[in-house]
Amino acid sequence: MSQYRRLLLIIHLALGHSPAISHAAALARASGASLHIAALIPSLNLLSLLENGDREKARERYLQDHRDWLKDQEKLLRGTGVDVTTEVAWADDMRQDILDYVAQLQPDLLIKEIQHESALKRALFTPLDWRLLRQCPVPVYLVGGSGHALPRKVVAAVDASAGESEHSELNDRIIQQASSLAIQCDAELHLLYAHDISEDYLAELSDSFKLSALSKGVRKELEKSFLAFASQYGVPADRRHFVLGHPVTALSEFASEHHVDVIVMGRAQYQGLEHPLGSTTEHILYQVPCSVLAV
CATH class of the missing domain: 3.40.50.12370 (Rossmann fold)
Structure with a gap:
């Protein structure tokens, strides 16, 4: 019996194919697990310069572009036999939002692409991947190479x-x-x-x-x-x-x-x-x- 029944893949750079999608899909097919892909998009500070009405329209257009792209990915994956669902959402606090998804969905595995940070940045700020390794309650599969x-x-x-x-x-x-x-x-x-x-x-x-x-x-x-x-x-x-x-x-x-x-x-x-x-x-x-x- 497979140890994986539900996989959670977090991507935050939609509109650009992430290698993590291929890895998560391959593991889902091999294990028979369901796969949920959540594309978390950092809030855009530039939108704050627009008027309220224009800002909301711009946010919705931006979000819809990502939804359309991810739906195309979902369709392709379903065609290869993967039981997959997708969603796109804004992320005000990436670490906490990811942990909230884990708490809500209770996956057997959290999958995410490694986010490379410079040595200088690591010295000044704790990288997101480090914080997830320290705080995520389920095993973390970080895709790299x-x-x-x-x-x-x-x-x-x-x-x-x-x-x-x-x-x-x-x-x-x-x-x-x-x-x-x-x-x-x-x-x-x-x-x-x-x-x-x-x-x-x-x-x-x-x-x-x-x-x-x-x-x-x-x-x-x-x-x-x-x-x-x-x-x-x-x-x-x-x-x-x-x-x-x-x-x-x-x-x-x-x-x-x-x-x-x-x-x-x-x-x-x-x-x-x-x-x-x-x-x-x-x-x-x-x-x-x-x-x-x-x-």
């Missing part, structure tokens, strides 16, 4: 060194989501663990230790732990990948070299103050040449 619309290679990125029950449960959810996605799409499932030894152990070095000797011992223990972890889930030996290096860099390089379509990762949901610099999953969005499913 030029991978296949229907995934052929899915990678579950886990932390095999995490012994706490909280991290263990998150690993379970990551693998379950990745496995279900791979089964529904008839894709390969790979398990990957990327660890940066220097972050944990460089600070502990003294003159009597050499980094190379310490790294070999740590690597051996971590790899042993990872292989035992992978065995628990029955992952074939040729689909287990243990790599050293900063997770963002290591995952990006792996995804590029192995033509990965989707990386499934865990995400942090913050209580109170948020992390201003972003988590690994959040930074991955701007580095990997593929889509990211965050659970």
Whole structure:
């Protein structure tokens, strides 16, 4: 039985085909889920310069153009067997409006195209995609790169060194989501663990230790732990990948070299103050040449 029954796709740049539409449609066909597409359009400040009567007419014409375009997309998708509905609406607060749609429709998955932001802008403002990762109550599928619309290679990125029950449960959810996605799409499932030894152990070095000797011992223990972890889930030996290096860099390089379509990762949901610099999953969005499913 499919884990997806209802998918919600958010687009806010209608009148220009979004790759996310193809990805959402392919997943809906593969899983038999219904798909609702909501095109959210930021309010146009320029319209405030018009007189009230002209403003309302301009808003309605603008909205109708988007409705007509999206209805054409709906017709095309229905012709390929997708159970799809669409709507167009103004968005005064994009983040809150998206979360309201999620609360109202209760989808199994929120799908959205990655919105790339510059490093300077990320330093000044928390990107929309980061805020959704932190606050959305359902898994978030962020479409990026030029991978296949229907995934052929899915990678579950886990932390095999995490012994706490909280991290263990998150690993379970990551693998379950990745496995279900791979089964529904008839894709390969790979398990990957990327660890940066220097972050944990460089600070502990003294003159009597050499980094190379310490790294070999740590690597051996971590790899042993990872292989035992992978065995628990029955992952074939040729689909287990243990790599050293900063997770963002290591995952990006792996995804590029192995033509990965989707990386499934865990995400942090913050209580109170948020992390201003972003988590690994959040930074991955701007580095990997593929889509990211965050659970």
